[in-house]
Amino acid sequence: MTTQTADLIVSSNAVFTGLSDRPEPAAIAIAGNRIIAVGSKEEISKYAGEETKRYDFQDQLVMPGFHDFHLHVMHGAVMMESAMLFSARSEAEALEIIREFAQAKPNEPWVIGAVWDAGYWDTQRLPNRYSLDRVVPDRPAIMFHAEGHYVWVNSKALEIAGIDRNTEDPAFGIIGKDETGEPDGLLYEKAMGAVVKHAYHFTKAKKQELFKNFLAHAASLGVTAVHDLFATESMDMLTDYELFKEFEDTGELTARLHLWPALDGDLERAKRLRETYQSDKLRVSGLKQFIDGVITARTAYLLEPYADQPDTRGETSFPPETIKKWVVEADKEGFSIRFHAIGDGAIRLAFDAYEEAQKTNGKRDSRHSIEHVEVIHPDDIPRFKELDVTASMQPDHFAMSERGVYTERIGLAREPHVFSINTLQQAGARLAFGTDFPIDILQPLLQVYRAVTRIDSSGENVWHSHERISLADALKAYTAGSAYGTFREHELGTLEAGKLADIAVLERNLFAIPVEEILDTKVRLTIFDGKVVFEQAETLVEK
Structure with a gap:
């Protein structure tokens, strides 16, 4: 032989x-x-x-x-060319970064920035459009918050989007207003869409350039597979599956792309996409949707009210019955489903929807997952194993939010059940790691570092040392865990013949x-x- x-x-x-x-x-x-x-x-x-x-x-x-289980390819590619604001420790510092960036790119129609967080600023006060107007008076400007669920825009951007004092909030969206009733330049959740759709109106050539840059960046970081998850309707206009296919056909695809379009009730579209994209390098792996928002904006959905604003506990992005109906129907068609669920109320609703699908359609190997799993009620921890749901987590997220602000929002009673990576693993949950790029940088080793140390963004403080996991387990979550989460453990995730x-x-x-x-x-x-x-x-x- x-x-x-x-x-x-x-x-x-x-x-x-x-x-x-x-x-x-x-x-x-x-x-x-x-x-x-x-x-x-x-x-x-x-x-x-x-x-x-x-x-x-x-x-x-x-x-x-590395197999990144949760990111946003084209949105991330745009952010690679944007003003990075995370280092700012005051509004003035952020504005100076924006001003210098805008001056360096005089021909760009929009000034785009990202990863600002007022929780780290000296005043901890949210900015408004007027300060942004001072440094970018002549062009529309949009600055994505660090968690990606709200934006800071200038007056020009509001004008282009047609937003004024009479504009009503969209469903699951808030247009920030000042004391006189005028838009203040902060747009939350689905209210962002009116501006984003204009900012992200790129030519085909520009999209090709952005995607090429993303692939080169991913390769330089050892990333060989990614999961491109539906972000929002407005950001989805930037995503171009046909572009990805062109790169595959020309041999330029240097990472496996797993596509997760929107779970929105349109199963015919979803099935067409699944039939069209099903190669070993480019495939539709399932469907994704949001149940809630984020803690710092108080748009995450909690079981009990926010500690620092008792008149709200957030809300769901769609009515709970709609969410359950979509899950039952998609599960019946064999789709894996992934839900952004950060608050304990959202996580419970995700489990309830998956459980209803099992009861209605019968148990199957579905590989559903819950994304982020930030604040979980202890009663729901065993449900990962019971329902065989993957915990899709990004360990650096706990270091991205200012810990004091985060704890003020949820209160001390819920604080012990935040980013419970080790607790989930010990309870039998399957872990899969990713970055949520561009909400965080596309650097797998930063996620690994946070998972094994639990050191927060101060570089000194440890947030729940008992939630550390071993280096081997962190690497497995970033390789084998992600492969299992998309039915590819037979061909990816370990080094075997x-x-x-x-x-x-x-x-x-x-x-x-x-x-x-x-x-x-x-x-x-x-x-x-x-x-x-x-x-x-x-x-x-x-x-």
Whole structure:
């Protein structure tokens, strides 16, 4: 029997296959787009031929490619070219960043920025349109809040969107008003759409450029698979599945794209999309919708009122009965469903909808999930295992909100049940990690760092140390957990013979360094579908 010749052989003293909790010395033989063998260097040497490329990474970590379970591709691509405001510690600092950014891009029709958070500002007061008018008087400007559920816009943007004192709030949306009844420049939830649809009106060529930049960025971070989730109707106009298909057809797709269009009752459209996009690189994996908003804007849906505003507990984005009806119908058609659910009321409603689908349609291997799972009622923790629902989480989210502001909103009684990653895992929940890019940066190792340390954004304080998980479990949640969440555990998520060759190589062995060094670790090499799609210039190749 002739031994198959490998196109690539990757070896290291630290190979994390995902099948155990520690890396081990090993070599991986790759032919075409598959792993054909994993074993010792001696065992794998028989797969080497004259044309085989060999990489020996000595003590650097070889692992499955990162599989980001929750992000927004094109919205993120836009944000990569926008003013980044997270570092601002006052409104004045944010405005200066915006002013400099606008001056540097005089020909852009819109001034777009992101990731501001007044919770970190010296006054902790929300901004208004008038301050933005002072630094961008001549063009429309839109600044996305760090959580992405509200925006700060200037007067020009309101004018273009046709928003004035007489404009009524849309369903599940709020147009902020000042004491005189005039729009104050803050738009919450679905009220954002009127402005976003104008800001995101791009040409096909611009979309191609944005997507190309996103793919290159993802490859440089070892990300080989992503889940592009429906964001909002206005942002969805930017998403272009046909564009993704063109990149696949020309061989330019360097990450697997799992598409999650809207769960909105239109199952005929959903089924057409599922039939159209079903390859191993580009596929519709299910449907996604929002049940609520976010804690800091008090749009997350809670079981009990907000501690700092007792007249509200948030609301659901659609009536609960509509949400349940959509789930039952989509589940019957074999769709996996994912719900943005941050408040304990929203999380409970998601479980209730999934449970109703099981009772109506019968139990099946559905792989439904709940996104974010920030504030959960303890009674609902066991339901992840009972209903076999994936907990899709982004560990850095707890460090993105100012902890004092977050706790003021929910109160001390609910605070122990925030971002309960380890508690969920111990209760049998399947974890899948992602970034929610561009709400957070597309950096898997930042999420891993937060999961294993629980250190908040101060860099010093630990938020619930008992919710730390092990490094191995964090990496598995970012690889095997995501693969399982989309029915791909047979071909992705671990390094085994027969699986697709999606591999990341890190410049340091994460298991052998102090945890703080995780943040500084770079990617040396990224292999996607058996081909090298990113490598540092100094990577050594042996012939």
